[in-house]
Amino acid sequence: MPVSVEEVFETVKMTLDHHFDIRTVTLGINLKDCMDRTLTGLTERIYRRILEKGRLLNKCANSIEHKYGIPITNRRIAVTPAALLLEPLPRRIDTAVRLAKALDAAAKKANIDFIGGFGAMVQKGMTAADEKLIEAIPQALSKTNRLCGFLNLASTAAGINMNAVEKFGHTLIQLAHLTKNGIGCAKVAVFANVPEDNPFMAGAHHGIGEPDFSLNVGISGPGVVRDVVSQNPDADLTQLSEVIKRTVFKITRAGELIGREMAQLMKVDFGIVDISLASTTSAHDSVAEIIEAMGVKQMGLPGSTAALAMLMDAVKKGGAMASGNIGGLSGTFIPVSEDAAMSRAVKDGTLNLQKLEALTSVCSVGMDMFAVPGDTPPDVLSAIIADELSIGVINNKTTGVRVIPVPGKKPGDIVSFGGLLGSAPVMEVPKIAAKKFIQRKGRIPSPIQAMRN
Amino acid sequence: MAKKNKPQVCIITVTGADRVGIIAKLATAMAKANINILDVNQKIMEDYFVMTMAVDITKATINTEKIKKSLDKIAEEMSLNIAFQDENIFKAMHRV
Numbered sequence: 061m062p063v064s065v066e067e068v069f070e071t072v073k074m075t076l077d078h079h080f081d082i083r084t085v086t087l088g089i090n091l092k093d094c095m096d097r098t099l100t101g102l103t104e105r106i107y108r109r110i111l112e113k114g115r116l117l118n119k120c121a122n123s124i125e126h127k128y129g130i131p132i133t134n135r136r137i138a139v140t141p142a143a144l145l146l147e148p149l150p151r152r153i154d155t156a157v158r159l160a161k162a163l164d165a166a167a168k169k170a171n172i173d174f175i176g177g178f179g180a181m182v183q184k185g186m187t188a189a190d191e192k193l194i195e196a197i198p199q200a201l202s203k204t205n206r207l208c209g210f211l212n213l214a215s216t217a218a219g220i221n222m223n224a225v226e227k228f229g230h231t232l233i234q235l236a237h238l239t240k241n242g243i244g245c246a247k248v249a250v251f252a253n254v255p256e257d258n259p260f261m262a263g264a265h266h267g268i269g270e271p272d273f274s275l276n277v278g279i280s281g282p283g284v285v286r287d288v289v290s291q292n293p294d295a296d297l298t299q300l301s302e303v304i305k306r307t308v309f310k311i312t313r314a315g316e317l318i319g320r321e322m323a324q325l326m327k328v329d330f331g332i333v334d335i336s337l338a339s340t341t342s343a344h345d346s347v348a349e350i351i352e353a354m355g356v357k358q359m360g361l362p363g364s365t366a367a368l369a370m371l372m373d374a375v376k377k378g379g380a381m382a383s384g385n386i387g388g389l390s391g392t393f394i395p396v397s398e399d400a401a402m403s404r405a406v407k408d409g410t411l412n413l414q415k416l417e418a419l420t421s422v423c424s425v426g427m428d429m430f431a432v433p434g435d436t437p438p439d440v441l442s443a444i445i446a447d448e449l450s451i452g453v454i455n456n457k458t459t460g461v462r463v464i465p466v467p468g469k470k471p472g473d474i475v476s477f478g479g480l481l482g483s484a485p486v487m488e489v490p491k492i493a494a495k496k497f498i499q500r501k502g503r504i505p506s507p508i509q510a511m512r513n
Numbered sequence: 514m515a516k517k518n519k520p521q522v523c524i525i526t527v528t529g530a531d532r533v534g535i536i537a538k539l540a541t542a543m544a545k546a547n548i549n550i551l552d553v554n555q556k557i558m559e560d561y562f563v564m565t566m567a568v569d570i571t572k573a574t575i576n577t578e579k580i581k582k583s584l585d586k587i588a589e590e591m592s593l594n595i596a597f598q599d600e601n602i603f604k605a606m607h608r609v
Contacts, residue, residue: 063603129598317605
Protein backbone atom coordinates (compact mmCIF):
# COMPACT_ATOMS: atom_id res chain seq x y z
CA MET A 61 0.00 0.00 0.00
CA PRO A 62 1.56 3.32 -1.01
CA VAL A 63 1.94 5.94 1.69
CA SER A 64 -0.86 8.47 1.72
CA VAL A 65 -0.62 12.27 1.56
CA GLU A 66 -1.98 12.40 5.12
CA GLU A 67 0.74 10.13 6.47
CA VAL A 68 3.46 12.02 4.68
CA PHE A 69 2.11 15.35 5.81
CA GLU A 70 1.91 14.26 9.44
CA THR A 71 5.59 13.35 9.43
CA VAL A 72 6.68 16.44 7.52
CA LYS A 73 4.69 18.66 9.86
CA MET A 74 6.41 17.09 12.88
CA THR A 75 9.81 18.20 11.66
CA LEU A 76 8.66 21.46 10.09
CA ASP A 77 6.47 22.85 12.87
CA HIS A 78 7.06 20.81 16.00
CA HIS A 79 10.82 20.41 16.29
CA PHE A 80 10.84 16.66 15.84
CA ASP A 81 14.42 15.53 15.52
CA ILE A 82 16.75 12.73 16.35
CA ARG A 83 18.26 14.42 19.34
CA THR A 84 21.44 12.42 19.28
CA VAL A 85 23.23 9.51 17.74
CA THR A 86 25.75 8.40 20.33
CA LEU A 87 28.45 5.90 19.52
CA GLY A 88 29.62 3.92 22.51
CA ILE A 89 33.30 3.01 22.21
CA ASN A 90 35.12 0.46 24.32
CA LEU A 91 38.54 1.77 25.39
CA LYS A 92 39.47 -1.02 27.82
CA ASP A 93 41.96 -2.47 25.37
CA CYS A 94 43.76 0.90 25.19
CA MET A 95 44.89 0.69 28.82
CA ASP A 96 48.60 1.08 29.43
CA ARG A 97 51.16 1.58 32.19
CA THR A 98 52.13 4.88 30.54
CA LEU A 99 49.78 7.79 29.99
CA THR A 100 51.04 8.56 26.49
CA GLY A 101 50.54 4.93 25.48
CA LEU A 102 46.90 5.23 26.58
CA THR A 103 46.17 8.66 25.14
CA GLU A 104 47.70 7.93 21.74
CA ARG A 105 45.56 4.85 21.30
CA ILE A 106 42.32 6.45 22.40
CA TYR A 107 42.98 9.55 20.31
CA ARG A 108 43.38 7.47 17.17
CA ARG A 109 40.29 5.40 17.83
CA ILE A 110 38.02 8.31 18.71
CA LEU A 111 39.20 10.30 15.72
CA GLU A 112 38.58 7.44 13.30
CA LYS A 113 35.18 6.45 14.67
CA GLY A 114 34.09 10.02 15.31
CA ARG A 115 34.67 11.02 11.73
CA LEU A 116 32.81 7.94 10.51
CA LEU A 117 29.91 8.79 12.85
CA ASN A 118 29.62 12.28 11.41
CA LYS A 119 29.83 11.04 7.83
CA CYS A 120 27.13 8.42 8.33
CA ALA A 121 24.89 10.78 10.30
CA ASN A 122 25.05 13.32 7.47
CA SER A 123 24.15 10.72 4.91
CA ILE A 124 21.19 9.37 6.94
CA GLU A 125 20.01 12.91 7.61
CA HIS A 126 19.84 13.53 3.86
CA LYS A 127 18.16 10.25 3.18
CA TYR A 128 15.31 10.63 5.67
CA GLY A 129 15.06 14.39 5.99
CA ILE A 130 14.97 14.20 9.80
CA PRO A 131 17.57 16.36 11.50
CA ILE A 132 20.16 14.56 13.62
CA THR A 133 20.94 17.34 16.06
CA ASN A 134 23.87 15.92 17.99
CA ARG A 135 26.63 13.45 17.24
CA ARG A 136 28.21 12.16 20.39
CA ILE A 137 30.64 9.61 21.68
CA ALA A 138 30.45 7.72 24.95
CA VAL A 139 33.50 5.88 26.21
CA THR A 140 34.44 3.36 28.89
CA PRO A 141 34.33 5.07 32.32
CA ALA A 142 37.62 6.96 32.52
CA ALA A 143 38.35 5.87 36.09
CA LEU A 144 38.84 2.35 34.77
CA LEU A 145 41.42 3.56 32.25
CA LEU A 146 43.32 5.31 35.04
CA GLU A 147 43.72 2.13 37.10
CA PRO A 148 47.20 1.11 35.81
CA LEU A 149 48.54 4.68 35.92
CA PRO A 150 50.18 6.73 38.71
CA ARG A 151 47.59 7.93 41.23
CA ARG A 152 47.82 11.61 40.45
CA ILE A 153 45.25 14.27 39.69
CA ASP A 154 47.21 15.64 36.75
CA THR A 155 47.20 12.19 35.10
CA ALA A 156 43.40 12.27 35.12
CA VAL A 157 43.35 15.85 33.84
CA ARG A 158 45.68 14.95 30.96
CA LEU A 159 43.43 12.04 30.04
CA ALA A 160 40.46 14.43 30.07
CA LYS A 161 42.27 16.79 27.73
CA ALA A 162 43.15 13.96 25.35
CA LEU A 163 39.50 12.85 25.16
CA ASP A 164 38.40 16.43 24.57
CA ALA A 165 41.04 17.03 21.89
CA ALA A 166 40.00 13.90 20.00
CA ALA A 167 36.34 14.90 20.08
CA LYS A 168 37.20 18.36 18.82
CA LYS A 169 39.35 17.04 15.99
CA ALA A 170 36.60 14.62 14.92
CA ASN A 171 34.02 17.42 15.21
CA ILE A 172 31.94 15.49 17.73
CA ASP A 173 29.55 17.62 19.81
CA PHE A 174 30.15 15.95 23.14
CA ILE A 175 32.17 13.08 24.51
CA GLY A 176 30.93 11.42 27.67
CA GLY A 177 32.47 8.98 30.08
CA PHE A 178 34.80 10.96 32.31
CA GLY A 179 33.42 9.22 35.32
CA ALA A 180 33.35 6.32 37.69
CA MET A 181 31.06 3.66 39.11
CA VAL A 182 31.45 4.18 42.84
CA GLN A 183 28.07 3.10 44.19
CA LYS A 184 29.68 0.82 46.75
CA GLY A 185 33.19 2.10 47.16
CA MET A 186 35.98 4.07 45.54
CA THR A 187 39.30 2.69 44.31
CA ALA A 188 42.34 4.97 44.51
CA ALA A 189 41.89 5.71 40.79
CA ASP A 190 38.20 6.57 41.32
CA GLU A 191 39.16 9.03 44.06
CA LYS A 192 41.73 10.74 41.87
CA LEU A 193 39.23 11.01 39.05
CA ILE A 194 36.68 12.70 41.33
CA GLU A 195 39.35 15.06 42.63
CA ALA A 196 40.33 15.84 39.03
CA ILE A 197 36.78 16.74 37.94
CA PRO A 198 37.01 20.51 38.70
CA GLN A 199 40.17 20.94 36.66
CA ALA A 200 39.26 18.42 33.98
CA LEU A 201 35.85 19.89 33.19
CA SER A 202 36.91 23.53 33.49
CA LYS A 203 39.80 23.05 31.07
CA THR A 204 37.87 21.15 28.41
CA ASN A 205 34.90 22.04 26.24
CA ARG A 206 33.25 18.90 24.91
CA LEU A 207 33.94 16.47 27.72
CA CYS A 208 31.18 15.39 30.09
CA GLY A 209 31.49 13.60 33.39
CA PHE A 210 29.31 11.31 35.47
CA LEU A 211 29.44 9.41 38.72
CA ASN A 212 27.22 6.57 39.77
CA LEU A 213 26.99 7.18 43.50
CA ALA A 214 24.24 4.75 44.35
CA SER A 215 22.32 1.70 43.21
CA THR A 216 19.48 -0.40 44.49
CA ALA A 217 21.86 -3.33 44.84
CA ALA A 218 24.64 -1.45 46.66
CA GLY A 219 22.91 1.38 48.47
CA ILE A 220 24.27 4.93 48.57
CA ASN A 221 27.99 5.60 48.86
CA MET A 222 27.83 8.53 51.24
CA ASN A 223 31.62 8.90 51.28
CA ALA A 224 31.44 9.77 47.60
CA VAL A 225 28.27 11.86 48.02
CA GLU A 226 30.00 13.93 50.73
CA LYS A 227 33.11 14.31 48.58
CA PHE A 228 31.15 15.36 45.53
CA GLY A 229 29.54 18.32 47.33
CA HIS A 230 33.00 19.87 47.62
CA THR A 231 33.89 18.90 44.03
CA LEU A 232 30.85 20.77 42.72
CA ILE A 233 31.70 23.98 44.57
CA GLN A 234 35.28 23.86 43.29
CA LEU A 235 34.13 23.28 39.73
CA ALA A 236 31.58 26.08 39.97
CA HIS A 237 34.25 28.57 41.00
CA LEU A 238 36.51 27.63 38.10
CA THR A 239 33.94 28.38 35.37
CA LYS A 240 31.80 31.39 34.45
CA ASN A 241 28.41 31.26 36.20
CA GLY A 242 29.35 27.79 37.43
CA ILE A 243 28.61 26.46 33.96
CA GLY A 244 31.16 23.63 34.30
CA CYS A 245 28.65 21.94 36.61
CA ALA A 246 26.30 21.51 33.63
CA LYS A 247 28.80 18.99 32.31
CA VAL A 248 28.64 16.57 35.20
CA ALA A 249 25.74 14.51 36.50
CA VAL A 250 25.56 12.08 39.41
CA PHE A 251 23.25 9.10 39.44
CA ALA A 252 21.61 6.25 41.21
CA ASN A 253 21.23 3.16 38.98
CA VAL A 254 22.92 4.81 36.01
CA PRO A 255 22.14 3.06 32.70
CA GLU A 256 25.23 1.94 30.80
CA ASP A 257 23.84 2.72 27.37
CA ASN A 258 22.41 6.18 27.88
CA PRO A 259 22.96 8.34 24.78
CA PHE A 260 22.17 11.63 26.54
CA MET A 261 24.71 13.93 28.16
CA ALA A 262 26.01 14.53 30.73
CA GLY A 263 25.57 10.94 31.84
CA ALA A 264 26.52 9.06 28.68
CA HIS A 265 29.21 6.43 28.97
CA HIS A 266 29.98 3.06 27.46
CA GLY A 267 29.37 0.58 30.26
CA ILE A 268 31.59 -2.39 30.97
CA GLY A 269 28.92 -4.83 29.82
CA GLU A 270 28.84 -3.30 26.35
CA PRO A 271 30.46 -4.63 23.16
CA ASP A 272 33.37 -2.90 21.38
CA PHE A 273 31.04 -0.46 19.69
CA SER A 274 27.39 0.30 20.13
CA LEU A 275 25.22 2.84 18.36
CA ASN A 276 22.53 4.35 20.57
CA VAL A 277 19.85 6.80 19.54
CA GLY A 278 18.03 9.45 21.52
CA ILE A 279 14.83 10.67 19.94
CA SER A 280 12.95 13.71 20.96
CA GLY A 281 9.63 15.23 20.38
CA PRO A 282 8.09 17.23 23.24
CA GLY A 283 6.81 19.67 20.60
CA VAL A 284 5.07 16.86 18.71
CA VAL A 285 3.43 15.51 21.87
CA ARG A 286 2.41 18.97 23.01
CA ASP A 287 0.76 19.60 19.65
CA VAL A 288 -1.25 16.40 19.75
CA VAL A 289 -2.36 17.14 23.34
CA SER A 290 -3.45 20.66 22.33
CA GLN A 291 -5.42 19.24 19.44
CA ASN A 292 -7.47 17.08 21.79
CA PRO A 293 -8.91 19.57 24.28
CA ASP A 294 -12.03 17.51 24.92
CA ALA A 295 -10.46 14.07 25.24
CA ASP A 296 -10.74 12.49 28.67
CA LEU A 297 -7.51 11.30 30.25
CA THR A 298 -7.88 7.72 29.05
CA GLN A 299 -8.27 8.92 25.48
CA LEU A 300 -5.48 11.44 25.90
CA SER A 301 -3.12 8.73 27.10
CA GLU A 302 -3.96 6.74 23.97
CA VAL A 303 -3.28 9.71 21.70
CA ILE A 304 0.11 10.35 23.34
CA LYS A 305 0.97 6.66 23.09
CA ARG A 306 0.26 6.61 19.36
CA THR A 307 2.37 9.69 18.75
CA VAL A 308 5.32 8.36 20.72
CA PHE A 309 5.02 5.10 18.81
CA LYS A 310 5.59 7.00 15.57
CA ILE A 311 8.59 9.00 16.69
CA THR A 312 10.17 5.95 18.30
CA ARG A 313 9.82 4.02 15.04
CA ALA A 314 11.67 6.80 13.27
CA GLY A 315 14.43 6.56 15.87
CA GLU A 316 14.64 2.80 15.55
CA LEU A 317 14.86 2.96 11.75
CA ILE A 318 17.55 5.62 11.80
CA GLY A 319 19.53 3.87 14.55
CA ARG A 320 19.50 0.54 12.76
CA GLU A 321 20.54 2.04 9.49
CA MET A 322 23.28 4.13 11.09
CA ALA A 323 24.66 1.04 12.82
CA GLN A 324 24.58 -0.95 9.59
CA LEU A 325 26.32 1.83 7.70
CA MET A 326 29.01 2.09 10.37
CA LYS A 327 29.29 -1.70 10.66
CA VAL A 328 28.78 -1.61 14.43
CA ASP A 329 26.18 -3.12 16.76
CA PHE A 330 22.89 -1.29 17.15
CA GLY A 331 22.30 -0.63 20.82
CA ILE A 332 19.12 1.03 22.00
CA VAL A 333 16.59 3.75 21.38
CA ASP A 334 16.19 6.12 24.32
CA ILE A 335 12.62 7.39 24.17
CA SER A 336 13.07 10.19 26.69
CA LEU A 337 11.21 13.34 25.83
CA ALA A 338 14.00 15.92 25.90
CA SER A 339 13.10 19.58 25.91
CA THR A 340 14.99 22.32 24.16
CA THR A 341 14.88 26.04 24.74
CA SER A 342 12.86 26.52 21.52
CA ALA A 343 9.32 27.77 22.04
CA HIS A 344 6.84 24.91 22.52
CA ASP A 345 9.54 22.20 22.58
CA SER A 346 8.90 21.74 26.25
CA VAL A 347 7.77 18.94 28.57
CA ALA A 348 6.33 21.46 31.03
CA GLU A 349 4.17 22.83 28.22
CA ILE A 350 2.78 19.34 27.61
CA ILE A 351 1.73 19.23 31.27
CA GLU A 352 0.17 22.67 30.86
CA ALA A 353 -1.56 21.61 27.62
CA MET A 354 -3.00 18.65 29.55
CA GLY A 355 -4.77 21.17 31.77
CA VAL A 356 -2.47 22.07 34.67
CA LYS A 357 -2.46 25.85 34.95
CA GLN A 358 1.29 26.01 35.38
CA MET A 359 4.03 23.44 35.92
CA GLY A 360 4.60 22.77 39.60
CA LEU A 361 1.05 23.43 40.74
CA PRO A 362 -0.97 20.56 42.27
CA GLY A 363 -1.85 18.14 39.46
CA SER A 364 1.59 18.34 37.85
CA THR A 365 2.87 15.12 39.37
CA ALA A 366 -0.19 13.11 38.28
CA ALA A 367 -0.07 14.60 34.78
CA LEU A 368 3.65 13.87 34.49
CA ALA A 369 3.16 10.30 35.72
CA MET A 370 0.48 9.74 33.09
CA LEU A 371 2.61 11.29 30.35
CA MET A 372 5.58 9.17 31.34
CA ASP A 373 3.54 5.99 31.27
CA ALA A 374 2.01 6.75 27.86
CA VAL A 375 5.48 7.51 26.48
CA LYS A 376 6.79 4.17 27.73
CA LYS A 377 3.84 2.21 26.35
CA GLY A 378 4.10 3.80 22.91
CA GLY A 379 7.86 3.35 22.88
CA ALA A 380 7.76 -0.27 23.98
CA MET A 381 5.34 -1.12 21.19
CA ALA A 382 7.53 0.61 18.62
CA SER A 383 10.90 -0.86 19.44
CA GLY A 384 12.18 -3.98 21.10
CA ASN A 385 15.36 -2.15 22.01
CA ILE A 386 14.28 0.56 24.39
CA GLY A 387 17.06 1.49 26.78
CA GLY A 388 19.12 4.27 28.23
CA LEU A 389 17.16 6.54 30.49
CA SER A 390 13.86 6.41 28.60
CA GLY A 391 12.17 8.80 30.94
CA THR A 392 10.96 12.32 30.58
CA PHE A 393 13.47 15.04 31.21
CA ILE A 394 12.42 18.06 33.21
CA PRO A 395 15.54 20.22 33.20
CA VAL A 396 14.89 23.66 34.62
CA SER A 397 17.13 25.82 32.45
CA GLU A 398 16.78 23.89 29.20
CA ASP A 399 12.98 23.90 29.24
CA ALA A 400 11.55 27.41 28.89
CA ALA A 401 8.29 26.59 30.69
CA MET A 402 10.13 24.89 33.59
CA SER A 403 12.27 27.96 33.99
CA ARG A 404 9.18 30.19 33.82
CA ALA A 405 7.48 28.10 36.52
CA VAL A 406 10.41 28.61 38.87
CA LYS A 407 10.39 32.34 38.12
CA ASP A 408 6.65 32.59 38.78
CA GLY A 409 6.98 30.65 42.01
CA THR A 410 4.82 27.66 41.04
CA LEU A 411 7.81 25.31 41.06
CA ASN A 412 10.22 25.05 43.98
CA LEU A 413 12.94 22.63 44.94
CA GLN A 414 10.57 20.43 46.94
CA LYS A 415 8.09 20.05 44.07
CA LEU A 416 10.90 19.44 41.60
CA GLU A 417 12.05 16.55 43.75
CA ALA A 418 8.50 15.19 43.96
CA LEU A 419 8.13 15.34 40.17
CA THR A 420 11.27 13.26 39.70
CA SER A 421 9.77 10.39 41.63
CA VAL A 422 7.41 9.65 38.75
CA CYS A 423 9.62 10.39 35.77
CA SER A 424 13.25 10.32 34.96
CA VAL A 425 15.79 11.51 35.20
CA GLY A 426 16.05 13.49 38.31
CA MET A 427 16.68 17.06 39.28
CA ASP A 428 18.32 18.49 36.24
CA MET A 429 19.96 21.78 35.31
CA PHE A 430 18.77 23.84 38.24
CA ALA A 431 20.70 26.74 39.68
CA VAL A 432 21.32 27.41 43.36
CA PRO A 433 23.27 30.21 45.08
CA GLY A 434 27.04 29.81 44.82
CA ASP A 435 27.43 30.09 48.60
CA THR A 436 25.29 26.99 49.21
CA PRO A 437 27.40 24.89 51.61
CA PRO A 438 28.83 21.64 50.14
CA ASP A 439 27.01 19.56 52.75
CA VAL A 440 23.65 21.02 51.60
CA LEU A 441 24.45 20.06 47.99
CA SER A 442 25.38 16.57 49.20
CA ALA A 443 22.12 16.36 51.11
CA ILE A 444 20.07 17.36 48.04
CA ILE A 445 21.92 14.69 46.07
CA ALA A 446 21.41 12.04 48.76
CA ASP A 447 17.67 12.74 48.85
CA GLU A 448 17.31 12.44 45.10
CA LEU A 449 19.43 9.30 44.83
CA SER A 450 17.42 7.64 47.60
CA ILE A 451 14.30 8.00 45.41
CA GLY A 452 16.09 6.03 42.69
CA VAL A 453 17.48 3.42 45.06
CA ILE A 454 14.19 2.67 46.77
CA ASN A 455 12.09 2.73 43.59
CA ASN A 456 14.47 0.66 41.47
CA LYS A 457 14.88 3.42 38.93
CA THR A 458 17.44 5.85 37.63
CA THR A 459 17.60 9.24 39.25
CA GLY A 460 20.26 11.87 38.81
CA VAL A 461 21.25 15.34 39.87
CA ARG A 462 22.79 18.08 37.79
CA VAL A 463 22.92 21.19 39.94
CA ILE A 464 24.71 24.44 39.22
CA PRO A 465 25.85 26.49 42.20
CA VAL A 466 26.26 29.93 40.64
CA PRO A 467 28.96 32.00 42.37
CA GLY A 468 27.82 35.45 43.50
CA LYS A 469 24.12 34.90 42.75
CA LYS A 470 21.14 35.08 45.08
CA PRO A 471 17.75 33.33 44.90
CA GLY A 472 15.61 34.91 42.18
CA ASP A 473 18.55 36.11 40.05
CA ILE A 474 18.27 34.90 36.46
CA VAL A 475 21.38 33.21 35.10
CA SER A 476 21.90 32.64 31.41
CA PHE A 477 24.03 29.63 30.51
CA GLY A 478 23.96 30.27 26.79
CA GLY A 479 22.69 28.32 23.80
CA LEU A 480 20.90 25.04 24.38
CA LEU A 481 21.58 25.18 28.12
CA GLY A 482 19.10 28.03 28.42
CA SER A 483 18.63 30.22 31.46
CA ALA A 484 17.25 29.65 34.94
CA PRO A 485 16.30 31.59 38.03
CA VAL A 486 18.46 30.74 41.03
CA MET A 487 16.36 28.61 43.40
CA GLU A 488 15.97 29.12 47.11
CA VAL A 489 17.97 26.55 49.08
CA PRO A 490 18.38 26.39 52.86
CA LYS A 491 21.86 27.16 54.15
CA ILE A 492 21.58 24.60 56.93
CA ALA A 493 20.36 21.13 56.19
CA ALA A 494 21.86 17.86 57.34
CA LYS A 495 25.50 18.59 58.05
CA LYS A 496 25.83 15.98 60.78
CA PHE A 497 24.04 13.36 58.70
CA ILE A 498 26.28 13.97 55.68
CA GLN A 499 29.46 14.07 57.76
CA ARG A 500 28.77 10.65 59.21
CA LYS A 501 29.74 9.27 55.78
CA GLY A 502 29.78 5.52 55.27
CA ARG A 503 27.25 3.76 53.09
CA ILE A 504 23.49 3.75 53.32
CA PRO A 505 22.93 0.00 52.97
CA SER A 506 21.07 -1.43 50.02
CA PRO A 507 17.36 -1.51 50.73
CA ILE A 508 15.29 -4.61 51.30
CA GLN A 509 14.00 -4.19 47.72
CA ALA A 510 17.46 -5.34 46.57
CA MET A 511 16.97 -8.80 48.06
CA ARG A 512 15.27 -10.44 45.13
CA ASN A 513 17.48 -13.43 44.54
CA MET B 514 20.39 -10.39 -6.77
CA ALA B 515 16.72 -9.56 -6.67
CA LYS B 516 17.49 -6.77 -4.22
CA LYS B 517 19.08 -4.64 -6.92
CA ASN B 518 15.88 -4.47 -8.93
CA LYS B 519 13.92 -3.20 -5.95
CA PRO B 520 13.10 0.46 -6.52
CA GLN B 521 14.39 2.98 -4.01
CA VAL B 522 11.35 5.15 -3.50
CA CYS B 523 11.58 8.64 -2.08
CA ILE B 524 8.81 11.09 -1.36
CA ILE B 525 9.03 14.76 -2.25
CA THR B 526 6.64 16.81 -0.14
CA VAL B 527 5.76 20.34 -1.12
CA THR B 528 3.95 22.61 1.31
CA GLY B 529 3.11 26.28 0.90
CA ALA B 530 0.93 28.35 -1.40
CA ASP B 531 -0.35 26.65 -4.54
CA ARG B 532 0.81 28.25 -7.79
CA VAL B 533 1.34 27.60 -11.48
CA GLY B 534 4.31 25.51 -12.48
CA ILE B 535 5.22 23.61 -9.30
CA ILE B 536 4.82 20.17 -10.83
CA ALA B 537 6.44 21.28 -14.09
CA LYS B 538 9.52 22.54 -12.27
CA LEU B 539 9.85 19.43 -10.14
CA ALA B 540 9.29 17.13 -13.11
CA THR B 541 11.99 18.89 -15.11
CA ALA B 542 14.47 18.60 -12.24
CA MET B 543 13.66 14.91 -11.84
CA ALA B 544 13.98 14.18 -15.56
CA LYS B 545 17.36 15.88 -15.64
CA ALA B 546 18.61 13.52 -12.93
CA ASN B 547 17.04 10.45 -14.58
CA ILE B 548 14.58 10.02 -11.72
CA ASN B 549 11.28 8.34 -12.52
CA ILE B 550 8.08 9.83 -11.12
CA LEU B 551 5.78 7.10 -9.78
CA ASP B 552 2.86 9.01 -8.34
CA VAL B 553 1.64 12.52 -7.59
CA ASN B 554 -1.01 13.54 -5.05
CA GLN B 555 -2.20 16.82 -3.69
CA LYS B 556 -4.59 18.03 -1.01
CA ILE B 557 -5.45 21.02 1.14
CA MET B 558 -4.89 20.07 4.78
CA GLU B 559 -5.18 22.33 7.83
CA ASP B 560 -4.83 25.35 5.53
CA TYR B 561 -1.68 23.93 3.99
CA PHE B 562 -1.38 23.12 0.32
CA VAL B 563 0.31 19.72 0.34
CA MET B 564 1.64 17.89 -2.68
CA THR B 565 3.48 14.61 -2.52
CA MET B 566 5.43 13.10 -5.37
CA ALA B 567 6.74 9.56 -5.15
CA VAL B 568 9.91 9.04 -7.17
CA ASP B 569 12.21 6.12 -7.89
CA ILE B 570 15.84 7.14 -7.55
CA THR B 571 17.37 3.75 -8.39
CA LYS B 572 18.77 5.00 -11.68
CA ALA B 573 19.41 8.58 -10.60
CA THR B 574 22.54 10.18 -11.99
CA ILE B 575 23.12 12.27 -8.86
CA ASN B 576 23.21 11.31 -5.16
CA THR B 577 20.53 12.17 -2.59
CA GLU B 578 22.51 15.12 -1.27
CA LYS B 579 22.55 16.70 -4.74
CA ILE B 580 18.87 15.91 -5.32
CA LYS B 581 18.12 17.65 -2.03
CA LYS B 582 20.16 20.66 -3.10
CA SER B 583 18.32 21.02 -6.41
CA LEU B 584 15.01 20.81 -4.56
CA ASP B 585 16.14 23.42 -2.05
CA LYS B 586 16.84 25.73 -4.98
CA ILE B 587 13.33 25.26 -6.36
CA ALA B 588 11.88 25.79 -2.87
CA GLU B 589 13.66 29.09 -2.58
CA GLU B 590 12.68 30.28 -6.07
CA MET B 591 9.01 29.46 -5.56
CA SER B 592 8.78 30.28 -1.81
CA LEU B 593 7.74 26.75 -0.86
CA ASN B 594 8.83 24.15 1.68
CA ILE B 595 10.11 21.03 0.01
CA ALA B 596 11.10 17.90 1.90
CA PHE B 597 12.83 14.93 0.33
CA GLN B 598 12.72 11.68 2.28
CA ASP B 599 13.15 7.99 1.76
CA GLU B 600 9.76 6.30 1.75
CA ASN B 601 10.79 3.90 4.53
CA ILE B 602 10.53 6.61 7.16
CA PHE B 603 6.79 6.92 6.51
CA LYS B 604 6.30 3.19 6.46
CA ALA B 605 8.17 2.85 9.75
CA MET B 606 6.19 5.59 11.44
CA HIS B 607 2.70 4.85 10.17
CA ARG B 608 2.55 1.10 9.67
CA VAL B 609 2.63 -1.53 12.38
